Amino acid sequence: MDKLQPVLLSGGSGTRLWPLSREAYPKQFLPLIGEESLLQETWRRVAPLGDLPPLVVANEEHRFLAAEQLRQLGAPTPAILLEPVGRNTAPAIAAAALQAMAGGEDPLLLVLPSDHVVRDAAAFQVAVRAAMPAAAEGALVTFGIVPDAPETGFGYIQAESGKGLRKVLRFVEKPDAATAQSYLDAGGYYWNSGMFLFRAGRFLDELKQFRPDILDAVRVAFAAARHDGDFVRLDKAAFAAGPSDSIDYAVMEKTAHAMVLPVDIGWSDVGSxxxxxxxxxxxxxxxxxxxxxxxxxxxxxxxxxxxxxxxxxxxxxxxxxxxxxxxxxxxxxxxxxxxxxAQLKAEQRSQAVLHRKVYRPWGAYDSIDMGERFQVKRITVNPGAALSLQMHHHRAEHWIVVSGTAKVTRGEDILLLSENESTYIPLGVKHRLENPGKVPLELIEVQSGSYLGEDDIVRFEDVYGRSG
Structure with a gap:
């Protein structure tokens, strides 16, 4: 029996759901339908299918968000491939295929965007199992959504007539309204979901045939990758030097082995x-x-x-x-x-990228008030976590512990602060904040100074590999 390994693509930073979705916290990490995020719901949907734990491909900037949300599920620790820059889906999937084959296996890859909604998980799982034999034999399978309206926001797939899994005749771009209606009237056209199933090695073979330049760049980036715990950091220079292209353009529209399985699974890309x-x-x-x-x-x-x-x-x-x-x-x-x-970005306003509450690998901070020469933040530090050893050129800070225990490095001094205790960090003094306890540390930080931007941080040590 061929092993199945899900691949969750989580590299997007879409903003079509602004102001909730922003570059630093995009929609795959948001609880848009239920209590769990779209990434978490995707994981739960595929976990019963996989013989191997899912791989996650994430943006470098989102690595700790992805890891923390999967940790909250109690999920088996996955390999998280980190894209240093966005290069679309073909390079991302190529990197995942190389990672899947690194241990000598050649599994079937179930490639899924992590920011879609599938309301009928059982029907989705039945469809995947139905497509596995063809994928094992070398087909590159995609799942076409049975359309219920002349949608102009999706590309379409035209399939051979028949039932069940069948050959792809062509992929077509997003149509105008009249063309979309003609597809609906004619039948045999399905929305392009961006979900795929194929053998890892087969995909790499097809990519080598049609876009060897992409494969070469990804191979170099993967060979030079750094392994940091569960993170696999693709080499930035090599990955950035490679072309950017989607799997549709790079492979699916060119291969003679594309097949489509029409499905009715309550799917939405939640694109608006x-x-x-x-x-x-x-x-x-x-x-x-x-x-x-x-x-x-x-x-x-x-x-x-x-x-x-x-x-x-x-x-x-x-x-x-x-x-x-x-x-x-x-x-x-x-x-x-x-x-x-676009206007927010042109004006360099923070609301295009960040929420007021900003998540960090150690926890989060919420800027609850700001004025001339001062800013007030509510800071949460996770149990066992630590901020970097750092210094500021332009601001001093007051820390007041609300709950939990804080271990504070202030110059040469080490302090332990409990609830209702406080300390002062003068401008220019090296300092670090740690949570040595078993419960979250909550504190209020009051900053004062001539400049309060986040870029006024000089890091000397950081357990998360950040600099600057």
Whole structure:
């Protein structure tokens, strides 16, 4: 029996769900449907299928987010391949295939985006098992979504007539409305889901035939990779020097061995707020809510709230409220949120990249107040974790412990602080904050000085390999 190894692609930094999804905390790490993130839900969906633990391919900047969310599931420790720069799906999958074969195996790879919704996990698992024999024989299988509308936001796959798994006739780009309707009327066309199943070695053979330049670059980057615990850090120079291309363009549209299995599994790529509304549970008036929301005389709307949000007399709107930004949009125009993000980037505003609460490998900080020459943060340090040994040129800091125990390095002094105790870190003094306890450390930090930016950090030691 051929072994199956899932590959979860988690390298995206999409912003179509701004202000909730941002570059530093993209949608795969968000609990958009239930209590767990899309990455966690994807893991649970594939875990019963795999003979080998899933591989995760993640952006370098998201490595600790991915590791922590999988740790929360109690998942077997996976290898997490780190992309130093984004190069699209073909190089990412090639790196995963090389990692899967590194131990002498040639498993079947089930390649999945980690930011999609599949509401019928059982039907998905049945489909994967049905496609495995063909993949074992050398087919490159993709899963086509049975369309229920003339969708213009997806590419399509035209398949040979018949039932079940069949040969791909062609891949087609995102159509206009009239063309999409013609596909729906004709039948035999399916949405391109971006989910694949094939033998690792077979994919590399096809990539070598059609895009040897991609494979060569990834081989060099993989051979020079650094292993850091569970992280496999692809060599940056080699990986960045390689071409960027999708698996569709690089292989699937060129190979003679592409097959498609049509599936009806409650799939969505959750590519916009309106798409999220479509897959969410709705009340009798068609409203979908997440959080503390009251709707009065409102219909077919979506609201995501961290604080209480009230909708009164509105139809077909999206309201998303976060700590530092609010989106209000007509549901049929939510794709234009990308213009907001573009403007934020052009103005170099932090809301394009970061939330007010920023996650770090040691925990998180939340900037709860800021003014002229001061900033107040709520800091959480995980048990056993430590910030870097560092120094600031432009600010001093006051630390007040709210709960837990803090071990503080301040110059030559080592302090242990408990609840309601505090210390002062003068400007220019080396310092470190650690949590030696078994429960999270909570403290309030008050910064004061002429410059309070995050780039005013000189690191001397860091257990997470950060510099600068």
């Amino acid at each position: 707020w309106s798409a999220l509304w479509e897959v969410a549970e709705r009340d009798a008036d068609g409203n979908a809510h997440h959080g503390d929301v009251i709707a009065v005389d409102s219909r077919n709307s979506y609201a995501y709230a961290q604080r209480m949000v009230a909708l009164v007399g509105v139809d077909d709107v999206v309201v998303v409220e976060t700590d530092d930004a609010v989106l209000v949009a007509r549901k049929d125009r939510v794709q234009e949120v990308k213009q907001v993000v």
